[in-house]
Amino acid sequence: MPKLTYRDASLAAIQHSMREDQTVWCVGEDLGRGGVFGQYKGLREEFGESRISDAPISEAAIMGAAFGAAMIGTRPIVEMRFSDFALCATDELVNQIAKARFMFGGQSRAPMVIRKPMGLWRSSAAQHSQSLESWYVHIPGLVVVCPGTPQDNYSMLKAAIACDDPVVYLEHKGIWDLEGDVDFSKEYEFGKAEIRREGSDVTIVSWSNTANLAVEAAEALSEQGIDAEVIDLRSLWPWDKEAVLKSVAKTGRLVVTHESVAVGGFGAEVVATVAEQAGHALKGPVRRLGAPRSLVSYAPNLEDMLRVTSEMIVTAAQETLKKAS
Amino acid sequence: MTSAGHNFERGRSLLEMMERIRAFEEQACLAAERDKLVLGAIHPSIGQEAVAAGIMHNLSKEDILLSTHRGHGHTLAKGASSLAMMRELLGREGGCCGGKGGSMHIADFDVGMLGANGVVGANITIAAGAAHAIKLLGDNRIVVDIFGDGAINRGPFLEGINWAVVFKLPILFVCEDNQYSATTRTASMTAGEGAAARAASLGMRATTVDGNDVEAIADTVADIAARLRAGGPPEFLHAKTYRRTGHTSFDPATYRPANESTEEEKKNDPIKRQRAVLVAAGMSEANLQSLHENAQKEMIDVLKKAAETPFPASETAFQDVQDIGSPAVEAY
Numbered sequence: 170m171p172k173l174t175y176r177d178a179s180l181a182a183i184q185h186s187m188r189e190d191q192t193v194w195c196v197g198e199d200l201g202r203g204g205v206f207g208q209y210k211g212l213r214e215e216f217g218e219s220r221i222s223d224a225p226i227s228e229a230a231i232m233g234a235a236f237g238a239a240m241i242g243t244r245p246i247v248e249m250r251f252s253d254f255a256l257c258a259t260d261e262l263v264n265q266i267a268k269a270r271f272m273f274g275g276q277s278r279a280p281m282v283i284r285k286p287m288g289l290w291r292s293s294a295a296q297h298s299q300s301l302e303s304w305y306v307h308i309p310g311l312v313v314v315c316p317g318t319p320q321d322n323y324s325m326l327k328a329a330i331a332c333d334d335p336v337v338y339l340e341h342k343g344i345w346d347l348e349g350d351v352d353f354s355k356e357y358e359f360g361k362a363e364i365r366r367e368g369s370d371v372t373i374v375s376w377s378n379t380a381n382l383a384v385e386a387a388e389a390l391s392e393q394g395i396d397a398e399v400i401d402l403r404s405l406w407p408w409d410k411e412a413v414l415k416s417v418a419k420t421g422r423l424v425v426t427h428e429s430v431a432v433g434g435f436g437a438e439v440v441a442t443v444a445e446q447a448g449h450a451l452k453g454p455v456r457r458l459g460a461p462r463s464l465v466s467y468a469p470n471l472e473d474m475l476r477v478t479s480e481m482i483v484t485a486a487q488e489t490l491k492k493a494s
Numbered sequence: 495m496t497s498a499g500h501n502f503e504r505g506r507s508l509l510e511m512m513e514r515i516r517a518f519e520e521q522a523c524l525a526a527e528r529d530k531l532v533l534g535a536i537h538p539s540i541g542q543e544a545v546a547a548g549i550m551h552n553l554s555k556e557d558i559l560l561s562t563h564r565g566h567g568h569t570l571a572k573g574a575s576s577l578a579m580m581r582e583l584l585g586r587e588g589g590c591c592g593g594k595g596g597s598m599h600i601a602d603f604d605v606g607m608l609g610a611n612g613v614v615g616a617n618i619t620i621a622a623g624a625a626h627a628i629k630l631l632g633d634n635r636i637v638v639d640i641f642g643d644g645a646i647n648r649g650p651f652l653e654g655i656n657w658a659v660v661f662k663l664p665i666l667f668v669c670e671d672n673q674y675s676a677t678t679r680t681a682s683m684t685a686g687e688g689a690a691a692r693a694a695s696l697g698m699r700a701t702t703v704d705g706n707d708v709e710a711i712a713d714t715v716a717d718i719a720a721r722l723r724a725g726g727p728p729e730f731l732h733a734k735t736y737r738r739t740g741h742t743s744f745d746p747a748t749y750r751p752a753n754e755s756t757e758e759e760k761k762n763d764p765i766k767r768q769r770a771v772l773v774a775a776g777m778s779e780a781n782l783q784s785l786h787e788n789a790q791k792e793m794i795d796v797l798k799k800a801a802e803t804p805f806p807a808s809e810t811a812f813q814d815v816q817d818i819g820s821p822a823v824e825a826y
């Protein structure tokens with residue numbers, strides 16, 4: 170089994186998909202030179218400039234044109250460079266891509282992957298650091314995924330490319346160099362969470378890079394004799410409600426944590442669902458951990474004020490184990 | 495083109511299509527105002543029919559069309575069924591979009607009509623992408639995208655036209671200039687020399703045509719389509735016409751001089767003008783009258799049938815959202 174970085178795992182997924190399906194193509198700014206994070210490196214040499222296509226700095230046109238191309242028989246992979254710039258193509262994604270199939274009564278499909286690297290990336294400040302995954306979950310018509318490991322960035326990207334729905338594919342740009350084993354034969358099923366660590370005392374639900382921090386936190390907790398179960402949702406729409414409810418039924422304790430702003434975040438959806446459907450199973454207070462509702466700074470110490478750390482997850486887990494007063 | 499060289503058959507068929515579009519929209523307006531059967535907004539293209547008829551005459555069903563909120567005429571001329579369209583306007587079963595889109599999202603993929611759009615200008619980039627895919631797939635179809643004069647002030651106009659030029663795509667962009675953007679005179683809010691000049695500034699061949707002269711539009715687009723099919727670069731057409739009704743069927747358009755529309759009808763109605771062309775080419779009044787009456791009869795009948803059609807089954811409200819995580823499976 171090869172050891173690959175998160176970046177190279179995505180590269181392999183695209184390469185394998187493009188070899189299998191001639192209608193798959195990639196479009197975005199600077200792809201010919203390998204993309205800004207090197208996540209397209211070498212693909213131009215193999216597939217040529219029409220299938221690894223550069224684009225003008227026209228996010229609306231990249232998104233809109235890829236959509237037009239998706240409606241008539243191709244499977245575009247759209248590169249938005251930074252998820253922040255994808256906001257320039259919000260109409261195209263939210264009003265057009267997500268709605269066309271429905272509005273046209275099922276006459277069309279938009280089989281496309283919209284790659285939007287998100288998240289904190291040291292000293293990138295407020296316009297290059299956002300995590301807006303919860304926005305997209307709110308839009309019917311979109312599939313929303315947040316891979317957090319090299320294996321997932323292979324299997325999930327392959328599945329996204331093969332999917333007939335538009336998939337908002339949110340990679341975390343802080344972990345391009347993260348290494349891990351990647352089994353090319355492993356298939357991803359949309360809406361299936363991964364239990365990253367089994368445990369019986371407290372359930373920690375997360376996704377994207379924060380799931381990696383949750384695994385670290387669980388290891389620290391185990392040294393204190395607390396056995397945490399870590400659920401990496403991986404996909405936010407659809408999301409694996411069953412896995413979460415089952416785990417909470419076992420542990421009776423819940424922490425939900427993500428890098429994005431806590432207020433109105435997807436963590437709230439998870440907590441609300443548990444309250445509605447498994448409230449009786451809860452044995453302690455629920456903890457929801459995300460960024461304060463503030464903006465990301467340039468200065469590293471200020472940036473860190475918005476960062477969820479594994480230490481914070483440890484503390485939150487401990488709090489859920491306190492007796493309800 | 496009223497000389498001996500006039501293509502009589504084509505001229506007749508252009509008039510016939512304009513009569514059908516006019517009759518369809520007259521009935522649609524009645525369905526809205528008289529019958530209260532069209533519940534949402536409709537944007538009539540009465541007085542602008544020459545653009546739809548003249549362009550679509552040169553396209554096959556395989557060619558791709560994208561249109562605007564004012565797209566009934568384009569859709570009908572591309573070959574959609576008038577009954578399926580009327581059902582869509584009434585939100586009924588069997589409408590082109592199953593009653594889920596209505597007038598503003600009318601589409602018929604079977605005839606290459608990839609949709610009107612409720613967002614001004616949004617189809618410009620999408621149409622460029624359709625042409626992009628045609629080029630990638632290596633087939634011989636062409637794309638036409640029609641938008642209003644107001645759309646040239648939106649960003650997608652720049653982004654989409656630049657895209658088409660850069661990638662040398664087989665597409666014709668048409669600015670159907672009816673001089674109004676909702677209640678505003680477009681000229682009062684538009685800098686520079688207008689649509690064609692803007693396209694030309696991006697290196698695109700831009701042609702201006704009398705948008706009420708259906709023969710001229712058909713001729714011009716025949717030439718452009720031939721160039722595109724031969725692998726030529728994208729082109730632009732500015733067709734100047736006039737919006738005779740209000741912005742929607744309910745808008746009395748009190749913001750413009752009371753006689754402006756009637757004066758325009760007297761001088762420039764594209765149907766009257768084409769009738770005159772055909773009379774000069776030898777068509778009898780009786781034949782003209784029967785073209786008119788057939789169109790009227792078709793659309794009266796279509797409205798009657800559409801009104802008798804049931805609303806869509808309620809479960810379709812949850813269908814065709816998405817395959818993965820569809821609401822039929824997941825309420826929330």
Ligand SMILES: Cc1ncc(C[n+]2csc(CCOP(=O)(O)OP(=O)(O)O)c2C)c(N)n1
Nearest residue numbers: 564612613614642643644645672674675676
């Ligand atoms: C992005 C956007 N802004 C505003 C509107 C509201 N609106 C609908 S049609 C219209 C006028 C459009 O004018 P034009 O492009 O000339 O088309 P016309 O209605 O004249 O056919 C406006 C402002 C909209 N639908 N989309």
Ligand SMILES: [Mg+2]
Nearest residue numbers: 642643672674
């Ligand atoms: Mg207008």
